Amino acid sequence: MQASFLELIEAQWTRGKHVCVGLDVDVARLPAHLDGSPAERCVAFARDIVDATAEVAAAYKPNAAFFEALGADGPAALRDVIRHIHRATEDAPVIVDAKRADIANSNNGSVHYVFDYLAADAVTLHPYLGHEAVRPFLERADKGIFVLCRTSNPGAGELQDLNVAGSPLFLHVATLVKSDWNYNLNCGLVVGATYPAELATIRTRIPDLPLLIPGVGAQGGDLEATVRAAFAAGELRALVNASRAVLYASGGRDFASAARAAADDLHTSITRVVANLG
Amino acid sequence: MQASFLELIEAQWTRGKHVCVGLDVDVARLPAHLDGSPAERCVAFARDIVDATAEVAAAYKPNAAFFEALGADGPAALRDVIRHIHRATEDAPVIVDAKRADIANSNNGSVHYVFDYLAADAVTLHPYLGHEAVRPFLERADKGIFVLCRTSNPGAGELQDLNVAGSPLFLHVATLVKSDWNYNLNCGLVVGATYPAELATIRTRIPDLPLLIPGVGAQGGDLEATVRAAFAAGELRALVNASRAVLYASGGRDFASAARAAADDLHTSITRVVANLG
Numbered sequence: 001m002q003a004s005f006l007e008l009i010e011a012q013w014t015r016g017k018h019v020c021v022g023l024d025v026d027v028a029r030l031p032a033h034l035d036g037s038p039a040e041r042c043v044a045f046a047r048d049i050v051d052a053t054a055e056v057a058a059a060y061k062p063n064a065a066f067f068e069a070l071g072a073d074g075p076a077a078l079r080d081v082i083r084h085i086h087r088a089t090e091d092a093p094v095i096v097d098a099k100r101a102d103i104a105n106s107n108n109g110s111v112h113y114v115f116d117y118l119a120a121d122a123v124t125l126h127p128y129l130g131h132e133a134v135r136p137f138l139e140r141a142d143k144g145i146f147v148l149c150r151t152s153n154p155g156a157g158e159l160q161d162l163n164v165a166g167s168p169l170f171l172h173v174a175t176l177v178k179s180d181w182n183y184n185l186n187c188g189l190v191v192g193a194t195y196p197a198e199l200a201t202i203r204t205r206i207p208d209l210p211l212l213i214p215g216v217g218a219q220g221g222d223l224e225a226t227v228r229a230a231f232a233a234g235e236l237r238a239l240v241n242a243s244r245a246v247l248y249a250s251g252g253r254d255f256a257s258a259a260r261a262a263a264d265d266l267h268t269s270i271t272r273v274v275a276n277l278g
Numbered sequence: 279m280q281a282s283f284l285e286l287i288e289a290q291w292t293r294g295k296h297v298c299v300g301l302d303v304d305v306a307r308l309p310a311h312l313d314g315s316p317a318e319r320c321v322a323f324a325r326d327i328v329d330a331t332a333e334v335a336a337a338y339k340p341n342a343a344f345f346e347a348l349g350a351d352g353p354a355a356l357r358d359v360i361r362h363i364h365r366a367t368e369d370a371p372v373i374v375d376a377k378r379a380d381i382a383n384s385n386n387g388s389v390h391y392v393f394d395y396l397a398a399d400a401v402t403l404h405p406y407l408g409h410e411a412v413r414p415f416l417e418r419a420d421k422g423i424f425v426l427c428r429t430s431n432p433g434a435g436e437l438q439d440l441n442v443a444g445s446p447l448f449l450h451v452a453t454l455v456k457s458d459w460n461y462n463l464n465c466g467l468v469v470g471a472t473y474p475a476e477l478a479t480i481r482t483r484i485p486d487l488p489l490l491i492p493g494v495g496a497q498g499g500d501l502e503a504t505v506r507a508a509f510a511a512g513e514l515r516a517l518v519n520a521s522r523a524v525l526y527a528s529g530g531r532d533f534a535s536a537a538r539a540a541a542d543d544l545h546t547s548i549t550r551v552v553a554n555l556g
Contacts, residue, residue, distance in 0.1 A: 075350045132436065169440065
């Protein structure tokens with residue numbers, strides 16, 4: 001029987017791995033020496049990034065929107081990348097950053113696309129429709145469901161900071177995911193590294209749910225503050241995601257080794273902070 | 279110069295047209311007599327539905343999730359359907375019900391996919407990340423941006439009814455869309471027919487934004503209550519969407535004429551309520 005997402009990611013954490021490589025494969029930013037159609041170049045680039053980072057990465061997070069940019073070739077290109085991750089790494093799960101959520105059966109197409117066609121291990125979802133709406137996702141007990149809680153963008157607070165009975169909305173989302181969405185023990189939260197204080201508040205309230213933390217690197221999140229905020233009960237149940245800082249560490253022929261170095265640096269920095277906390 | 283979404287839809291309203299046909303093309307529910315691959319059957323079915331309803335429909339709303347179910351063939355199938363709508367109808371805009379929203383440049387792929395590759399006229403978005411996040415969508419001034427406000431699902435209230443300073447969250451979303459998202463005058467709101475009281479509250483507060491109202495028909499929304507609630511200032515600036523009730527009015531060889539009859543019925547019912555209000 002195949003390992004569940006939670007088993008896969010907990011095994012990575014046991015190995016001390018917390019780096020998630022975000023595959024925001026932007027066709028406009030690929031190294032100039034790559035040949036082929038846009039889809040071929042994106043897949044070749046992503047495969048080289050995966051090969052270079054396979055030892056250090058805990059997980060990979062391709063963003064579906066970048067593959068939508070490829071039009072008709074998008075689904076097959078994304079599937080090729082995910083197949084390659086599953087072949088090239090022994091046990092790094094794939095989180096498709098699709099940011100989906102529809103009502104009831106309307107989700108079925110996306111569920112099938114992400115988990116069956118793409119064979120991803122986890123997905124990201126919007127919380128706005130509530131957990132009743134996204135049961136077709138939640139019922140895939142072996143898959144990981146990361147719910148957007150506190151996003152990393154500058155304007156995240158427009159809704160997420162609204163005061164609901166004395167607490168910001170994002171904290172209600174965190175609490176609801178823990179109490180109502182997680183009935184199959186397959187949920188986690190997306191919390192941006194650009195908001196370490198909010199991250200600490202969430203972690204204090206919800207010490208156990210897996211966290212997916214984008215926003216270090218190009219978005220400017222403070223790594224040490226992030227790891228300190230995410231750490232709880234003697235462990236770091238979190239993936240720290242870097243996308244552009246790894247993928248575009250170099251725009252030249254050495255892009256893969258530069259990506260490896262950037263991922264290694266992130267891993268080393270996380271390990272150092274955890275050692276001081278553990 | 280091509281007409282903007284707002285121009286297209288206001289012209290339809292001037293003609294008294296308010297029916298939006300939701301193309302929730304479910305490969306598992308297609309009439310048995312259709313031949314070909316799943317994608318071919320979905321496209322053939324949708325084309326026949328469009329041809330049958332072209333005179334009465336104000337707009338079409340294909341749901342992207344149903345096309346994701348087709349895997350590699352999804353994008354081209356959805357594009358074929360949209361091309362057919364633009365050819366077969368003189369001026370019915372196409373709203374891709376994609377329910378997207380990512381941060382900043384990560385939206386670009388979806389923006390390109392929906393508006394350039396698919397050549398849709400409008401899209402649906404989640405509100406949770408705030409308007410700063412989805413500027414790449416909002417800046418397409420000629421396109422329509424329908425923000426999920428009060429969704430039609432039974433569990434919609436989990437977040438949407440949370441009390442923010444004395445008002446439910448969905449009303450804050452409505453107000454924010456009006457004040458901050460709509461700087462290009464291209465925004466509308468998605469409000470489910472299954473919640474006519476909430477719809478009336480939104481319409482009272484925001485009398486002018488276009489409304490996209492799913493949930494009549496299979497989901498059980500009360501049409502008369504819906505139209506009364508959506509009507510304001512002497513007009514109905516709203517699209518009333520029916521999907522399953524039109525598409526699957528018959529499962530046999532007469533599916534297209536049955537769809538036409540169902541769409542005609544909905545049009546007649548809306549017209550009757552409006553006549554009593556106007």
